[in-house]
Amino acid sequence: MASAEKHITLLHGGGGVYMHRLIKDYILPRIGKHRRAVELPLEALADSAVMDGIVFTTDSYTVKPIFFPGGDIGRLSVAGTVNDLCVMGAEPLALSCSLIIEEGLSFEILGKVLDSMKTTAEEAEVDIITGDTKVVERGKLDGLVINTAGIGRRSPLLDHNLERVRRSGRSLSSRWLTASNIRDGDKIIVSGPIGEHALAIMIARGELGLQAPSIGSDTAPLNRLMEDALRAGGVVAAKDPTRGGLASLLNEWSERTGLGMIIHESRIPVSDQVKTASEILGIDPLELANEGKLVLATAPEAAENVLNALRSNKLGRDAEIIGEFTKEFDSVVVETEIGGLRYLPMPLGDPVPRIC
Amino acid sequence: MASAEKHITLLHGGGGVYMHRLIKDYILPRIGKHRRAVELPLEALADSAVMDGIVFTTDSYTVKPIFFPGGDIGRLSVAGTVNDLCVMGAEPLALSCSLIIEEGLSFEILGKVLDSMKTTAEEAEVDIITGDTKVVERGKLDGLVINTAGIGRRSPLLDHNLERVRRSGRSLSSRWLTASNIRDGDKIIVSGPIGEHALAIMIARGELGLQAPSIGSDTAPLNRLMEDALRAGGVVAAKDPTRGGLASLLNEWSERTGLGMIIHESRIPVSDQVKTASEILGIDPLELANEGKLVLATAPEAAENVLNALRSNKLGRDAEIIGEFTKEFDSVVVETEIGGLRYLPMPLGDPVPRIC
Numbered sequence: 001m002a003s004a005e006k007h008i009t010l011l012h013g014g015g016g017v018y019m020h021r022l023i024k025d026y027i028l029p030r031i032g033k034h035r036r037a038v039e040l041p042l043e044a045l046a047d048s049a050v051m052d053g054i055v056f057t058t059d060s061y062t063v064k065p066i067f068f069p070g071g072d073i074g075r076l077s078v079a080g081t082v083n084d085l086c087v088m089g090a091e092p093l094a095l096s097c098s099l100i101i102e103e104g105l106s107f108e109i110l111g112k113v114l115d116s117m118k119t120t121a122e123e124a125e126v127d128i129i130t131g132d133t134k135v136v137e138r139g140k141l142d143g144l145v146i147n148t149a150g151i152g153r154r155s156p157l158l159d160h161n162l163e164r165v166r167r168s169g170r171s172l173s174s175r176w177l178t179a180s181n182i183r184d185g186d187k188i189i190v191s192g193p194i195g196e197h198a199l200a201i202m203i204a205r206g207e208l209g210l211q212a213p214s215i216g217s218d219t220a221p222l223n224r225l226m227e228d229a230l231r232a233g234g235v236v237a238a239k240d241p242t243r244g245g246l247a248s249l250l251n252e253w254s255e256r257t258g259l260g261m262i263i264h265e266s267r268i269p270v271s272d273q274v275k276t277a278s279e280i281l282g283i284d285p286l287e288l289a290n291e292g293k294l295v296l297a298t299a300p301e302a303a304e305n306v307l308n309a310l311r312s313n314k315l316g317r318d319a320e321i322i323g324e325f326t327k328e329f330d331s332v333v334v335e336t337e338i339g340g341l342r343y344l345p346m347p348l349g350d351p352v353p354r355i356c
Numbered sequence: 357m358a359s360a361e362k363h364i365t366l367l368h369g370g371g372g373v374y375m376h377r378l379i380k381d382y383i384l385p386r387i388g389k390h391r392r393a394v395e396l397p398l399e400a401l402a403d404s405a406v407m408d409g410i411v412f413t414t415d416s417y418t419v420k421p422i423f424f425p426g427g428d429i430g431r432l433s434v435a436g437t438v439n440d441l442c443v444m445g446a447e448p449l450a451l452s453c454s455l456i457i458e459e460g461l462s463f464e465i466l467g468k469v470l471d472s473m474k475t476t477a478e479e480a481e482v483d484i485i486t487g488d489t490k491v492v493e494r495g496k497l498d499g500l501v502i503n504t505a506g507i508g509r510r511s512p513l514l515d516h517n518l519e520r521v522r523r524s525g526r527s528l529s530s531r532w533l534t535a536s537n538i539r540d541g542d543k544i545i546v547s548g549p550i551g552e553h554a555l556a557i558m559i560a561r562g563e564l565g566l567q568a569p570s571i572g573s574d575t576a577p578l579n580r581l582m583e584d585a586l587r588a589g590g591v592v593a594a595k596d597p598t599r600g601g602l603a604s605l606l607n608e609w610s611e612r613t614g615l616g617m618i619i620h621e622s623r624i625p626v627s628d629q630v631k632t633a634s635e636i637l638g639i640d641p642l643e644l645a646n647e648g649k650l651v652l653a654t655a656p657e658a659a660e661n662v663l664n665a666l667r668s669n670k671l672g673r674d675a676e677i678i679g680e681f682t683k684e685f686d687s688v689v690v691e692t693e694i695g696g697l698r699y700l701p702m703p704l705g706d707p708v709p710r711i712c
Contacts, residue, residue: 013491135369
């Protein structure tokens with residue numbers, strides 16, 4: 001890190017420049033080397049690792065407040081980890097549930113959160129098979145933190161999906177859905193309207209003096225939607241735009257591939273409510289976290305098929321092809337609604353902490 | 357829970373009666389049912405779950421202070437999860453690392469903790485292959501919390517070990533090292549002196565006005581020690597005596613098996629320093645958490661062999677056979693050093709919170 005940075009700040013958890021630098025320059029050099037063969041190791045910085053046929057991921061959920069319109073920490077902790085598995089092309093099998101509880105939390109609240117975890121796990125058809133419970137003194141934690149780790153197996157649909165890419169004579173760098181598979185001309189699809197999760201949280205905090213009861217979080221497990229896309233075939237990379245939103249995800253893909261991209265702003269699905277609230281707050285919806293959206297890179301000829309497959313699922317009914325990779329740029333370029341071009345940088349961090 | 361209990365207390369995280377009740381009566385009925393076949397599910401309450409050939413476990417580490425004589429939160433977070441895998445008879449493969457950091461933590465401290473995780477992972481020969489980083493606002497967390505989940509595979513030595521049990525004509529209830537395999541007459545072995553971890557933490561907190569610089573935590577990955585025991589053969593169940601100590605572990609085994617046991621106090625390895633400090637504090641060393649000890653149940657005829665195998669490893673050089681299961685009692689009975697008998701109850705919780 002730069003010598004001026006001696007302490008962790010909230011930006012380091014924000015999914016943008018600071019977080020990526022912390023992970024790449026500080027954490028990876030310390031713990032990233034491995035002894036055994038790891039098919040997708042920590043340094044691949046994918047949503048999950050792959051080792052010995054096991055897809056493995058982890059996420060701690062510190063969202064505040066723990067209940068918000070459209071979800072709660074329980075639903076989030078199951079959906080978020082299921083999504084990290086399925087965007088790799090894995091079928092999620094099971095989750096762990098590690099509860100860190102502040103002394104004084106009511107059983108009623110704990111029960112609601114656990115019930116929500118269960119409901120969401122049933123929706124995703126995964127089992128919660130192992131757990132841990134810790135309690136810390138009052139005042140030493142903010143209510144409740146949940147960690148879920150997840151294990152999964154390679155989905156048979158992933159091979160079917162990649163076979164469609166190969167049939168067009170194209171070779172693939174990875175047998176998983178990582179950025180290394182992306183080529184010039186590949187299309188970028190977003191599965192639905194962006195920005196809802198982050199705004200729902202911000203409004204629920206009541207700090208903004210903003211009322212927009214129609215904005216609810218999109219938190220949802222996406223494994224069935226992902227399967228629909230894989231069944232259509234031609235997906236080469238996938239990710240979910242959580243902290244740092246679409247802006248962070250697209251910049252990561254640009255960095256990894258060395259390619260630029262052109263994104264057509266008019267095609268990015270955003271609800272009127274999110275648009276209005278973002279304008280009032282002076283926030284770019286492209287930087288807002290989502291918890292129920294997929295971003296897919298597909299072979300050019302497969303894009304329409306994948307789009308239709310997504311739209312056939314209610315979680316993807318507003319999916320759009322928002323742009324394509326291009327050698328003509330070396331960064332993320334947005335064509336604005338009035339036809340101008342703007343550079344979309346990697347955000348520094350999330351506009352708000354404790355979003356997930 | 358009893359109707360009087362409306363809120364979570366520190367006792368619910370203490371590894372004793374309250375924690376077991378919280379998990380069995382409150383958490384399991386909510387999230388414990390599963391859809392797929394799970395070989396060792398959540399309700400087995402083993403140290404790890406087993407599904408589809410994958411051994412899977414999780415643990416969040418909230419220890420305070422994060423550096424203590426004999427270890428730190430980094431070493432603890434790797435050793436603790438490795439130990440939960442290996443006591444099942446699994447070979448640990450890989451860990452996840454989820455950091456929850458309080459804003460303001462220095463990079464220097466974070467670096468030390470990560471270096472310690474790496475050193476301990478190398479000692480245990482496991483890789484850290486996936487991770488997550490969250491930052492919460494100053495005052496909303498106490499420094500640093502780490503969750504590690506772990507995955508492992510069935511150790512080939514486990515089959516070798518169980519084969520030795522079967523060769524004596526005995527059938528086994530489980531092909532993993534769970535309490536269900538235990539029979540009347542089986543011997544109980546502890547791999548070394550107890551109580552060091554909990555006392556090292558208590559002394560490091562400086563709250564006790566107690567100075568005992570020679571007590572250091574025993575935190576250590578035990579997978580190689582466990583392999584030595586399995587190579588000897590005849591182990592039927594294993595666990596590590598963490599929160600709630602030996603008292604909690606033995607009571608759990610008694611409940612699961614419906615058998616009592618007789619423990620010979622004179623044979624329990626305890627250092628003079630731990631004995632003295634416990635007496636001053638009025639604490640039973642049997643209730644103190646350990647982070648580098650194994651408790652094994654073995655077939656009677658195999659006990660001496662396993663004991664010698666443990667003693668050949670420096671982590672097990674002070675191992676002892678401390679007692680045996682018996683139908684004559686229906687609970688844990690301790691024969692005191694002066695020859696009397698005392699009933700050893702399940703502790704209510706740990707004498708101190710935030711021990712791990």
